[in-house]
Amino acid sequence: MGSGKTTIGRQLAKRLGKRFVDSDHEIEARTGASIPLIFDIEGEASFRRREAEVIRDLSSQRDIVLATGGGAVLDAGTRARLAERGTVIYLRAHVNSILQRTAHDKNRPLLRTPDPRRTLELLTAQREPLYREVAHLIIDTGRPNVQSMVQTILEQLAALARKSAHASMHSLHATTPQPTSPFTLNVDLGERSYPIAIGPGLLDHADLVVRYVNGRQVAIVTNGTVAPLYLEKVAAPLRAAGRDVLEIILPDGEQYKTWESLMKIFDAMLAHKCDRKTTVVALGGGVIGDLAGFAAASYMRGVPFVQIPTTLLAQVDSSVGGKTGLNHPLGKNMIGAFYQPRAVLADTSTLATLPARELAAGLAEVIKHGAILDLAFFEWLEANMGALVARDPAALAHAIARSCEIKADVVRRDEREGGLRAVLNFGHTFGHAIEAGLGYGAWLHGEAVGCGMVMAADLSHRLGQIDSLQAARVKALVAAAGLPVSAPDLGTARWLELMEVDKKNEGGAIRFILLKPLGSPSIGPASDVDLLATLDACITR
Incomplete structure (x- = not known):
C-alpha cells in the first residue's frame, strides 16, 4: 500500500498502449461498497476471498496493466496466477515513505490502528518474502519522478523481453544461467x-x-x-x-x-x-x-x-x-x-x-542498520542469521536490499553528515579505536564494528537508554554472525586517546552513537565512569 501502484500503473499503461485496471476499484464496482466498509461488515478474510476472485478474472484478460492490493500476495493461488499470466513488478517503498503518503488517506482499513508505523512494519515483515517470491522486477520508489520511474520500468521490461528471446533461441546450447533482472x-x-x-x-x-x-x-x-x-x-x-x-x-x-x-x-x-x-x-x-x-x-x-x-x-x-x-x-x-x-x-x-571471515565482516554493517533504524529488520536478522551465514541467496538479497534502502534514505536526508547521517557510525567510535590500536588490517573493519556495537550497546544500557535484554540481543546477534564480542586490551589511556580522534567529536568531547531504544539511535557524550565501566566489562584481559 502507498507505493504508487495506481499512479505509476496508469502512466505505464498509457505508454504501453494498454488498459489500466485497479483490483480494489474493481471490487468496489462489483459490490457497490467501499473497501473500508467491506472490511467493517465482512472482515478481512471475506475481503481476501473477493480479492482473489477478482484478480483471477482480471489476470485472464490481455493487454492490461493491473494494480493489485498490497495484501493480494497473501493468497498462494493469486501469487501463482500472477507469476504465470503476466510480468509482476513489485514497487517497493520504505515504511517512512508509506506513512507520509497515507497519513491523510482514510481509505486504508489496515492502518486504522493506534500505531500505524508498527502495523506497517509487521505487514512488511509478513509480506516482503511473498513480494520477492512472485516479482519478476523489483523497483524501489523512494521519492521518484513518476515519468522517470515509468521509463525505468519500460527499460527493464525491454531487458526482460530480450533475455526471454535470447533464452528461447539458445536454450539447447546454454552453458551458464542467464542473469536475472536486478x-x-x-x-x-x-x-x-x-x-x-x-x-x-x-x-x-x-x-x-x-x-x-x-x-x-x-x-x-x-x-x-x-x-x-x-x-x-x-x-x-x-x-x-x-x-x-x-x-x-x-x-x-x-x-x-x-x-x-x-x-x-x-x-x-x-x-x-x-x-x-x-x-x-x-x-x-x-x-x-x-x-x-x-x-x-x-x-x-x-x-x-x-x-x-x-x-x-x-x-x-x-x-x-x-x-x-x-x-x-x-x-x-x-x-x-x-x-x-x-x-x-x-x-x-x-x-x-x-571468505567466511569477510562475509561475517559485512554482516556487521547489516546488523548496524537494523539496530539503529529498523527494529523489524533487526528482528528479521535474529530469525534469519543462520541463513545469511549459510549464504542463502534469497536471505542475502533481502539483507543487502534493505540495508541499501536504509542507508540511501539517511544519505538523502543528510548527504554530508551534518547531523542524522552520523547515526550510521553506531559501533564505529569503539571499532575505529580497535583498528588503529591494533594496526590496520589486524582486525577487519566489520569485525571491529561488530565488537564496537556490543560495546556501544553496553554503554547504552549503563546510561539507562536500553535494558539489559536489549543489550544482550545485540551481543547475541553479533556473535551469531561469527564476529568477536570481546574487545582487545589496548590499555585504558590508549583507548581514550584513540576515541578522542573521531570525526563525530565536538569541542574535545567524545560523542557516541547509542541506542534509545533498540531500533532507534541517539547521539551524545558519556560520563567517564560509564565509559570506563564499559571498557572494563568488554575488554578481554
Whole structure:
C-alpha cells in the first residue's frame, strides 16, 4: 500500500498502449461498497476471498496493466496466477515513505490502528518474502519522478523481453544461467542522484558498466585478490565498446588504504594521459571503493566514477553514500571527500567467492542498520542469521536490499553528515579505536564494528537508554554472525586517546552513537565512569 501502484500503473499503461485496471476499484464496482466498509461488515478474510476472485478474472484478460492490493500476495493461488499470466513488478517503498503518503488517506482499513508505523512494519515483515517470491522486477520508489520511474520500468521490461528471446533461441546450447533482472534502488540527491543495482550475475550483463561510461577512457582500480576473478569480466565489454581501458591493481588489505596507494592511482592515470572525461571504476571491497572514489574526486578536480563492490560490507555500506578517503596513522578515514558515484552495481554472485571471515565482516554493517533504524529488520536478522551465514541467496538479497534502502534514505536526508547521517557510525567510535590500536588490517573493519556495537550497546544500557535484554540481543546477534564480542586490551589511556580522534567529536568531547531504544539511535557524550565501566566489562584481559 502507498507505493504508487495506481499512479505509476496508469502512466505505464498509457505508454504501453494498454488498459489500466485497479483490483480494489474493481471490487468496489462489483459490490457497490467501499473497501473500508467491506472490511467493517465482512472482515478481512471475506475481503481476501473477493480479492482473489477478482484478480483471477482480471489476470485472464490481455493487454492490461493491473494494480493489485498490497495484501493480494497473501493468497498462494493469486501469487501463482500472477507469476504465470503476466510480468509482476513489485514497487517497493520504505515504511517512512508509506506513512507520509497515507497519513491523510482514510481509505486504508489496515492502518486504522493506534500505531500505524508498527502495523506497517509487521505487514512488511509478513509480506516482503511473498513480494520477492512472485516479482519478476523489483523497483524501489523512494521519492521518484513518476515519468522517470515509468521509463525505468519500460527499460527493464525491454531487458526482460530480450533475455526471454535470447533464452528461447539458445536454450539447447546454454552453458551458464542467464542473469536475472536486478533490484534497482535510487539514491535521491537531486542532480547527484544515482541508481544502485543489486542482483546475481550483474557482471554478465555486458552493457551494464558500459552504459555509465560516457568518455573514451576508463581506469579500473582493483586489487590482487579481486583482479584474477573479475577484472577481465569488467574490462572486456568496455574494450569491445571501444573504450581505452587502464587497469590499476593495488595490494589487498586495509593497511594499504594509504596516501602511497592513492599516489599509485594518480601516477598510473597521469602516465596514461587520462583526461577529465575519464571514468574511474572501483572494482573490489571497501578499501578499493574508498581509494578509487577519492582519486576520482581529486583527479583534475573531479572525474566520474562507478562502484562495483565485491564484498558484502561494500555492497551494504561503503559503496553507498559517497564517502571516500584513506587512513592516517592517527585516525581512520580522517582524510577524504564526499563524492557520489554515477552508479553502484552490486553483483551478489561475487559473494560466493568471499571468505567466511569477510562475509561475517559485512554482516556487521547489516546488523548496524537494523539496530539503529529498523527494529523489524533487526528482528528479521535474529530469525534469519543462520541463513545469511549459510549464504542463502534469497536471505542475502533481502539483507543487502534493505540495508541499501536504509542507508540511501539517511544519505538523502543528510548527504554530508551534518547531523542524522552520523547515526550510521553506531559501533564505529569503539571499532575505529580497535583498528588503529591494533594496526590496520589486524582486525577487519566489520569485525571491529561488530565488537564496537556490543560495546556501544553496553554503554547504552549503563546510561539507562536500553535494558539489559536489549543489550544482550545485540551481543547475541553479533556473535551469531561469527564476529568477536570481546574487545582487545589496548590499555585504558590508549583507548581514550584513540576515541578522542573521531570525526563525530565536538569541542574535545567524545560523542557516541547509542541506542534509545533498540531500533532507534541517539547521539551524545558519556560520563567517564560509564565509559570506563564499559571498557572494563568488554575488554578481554
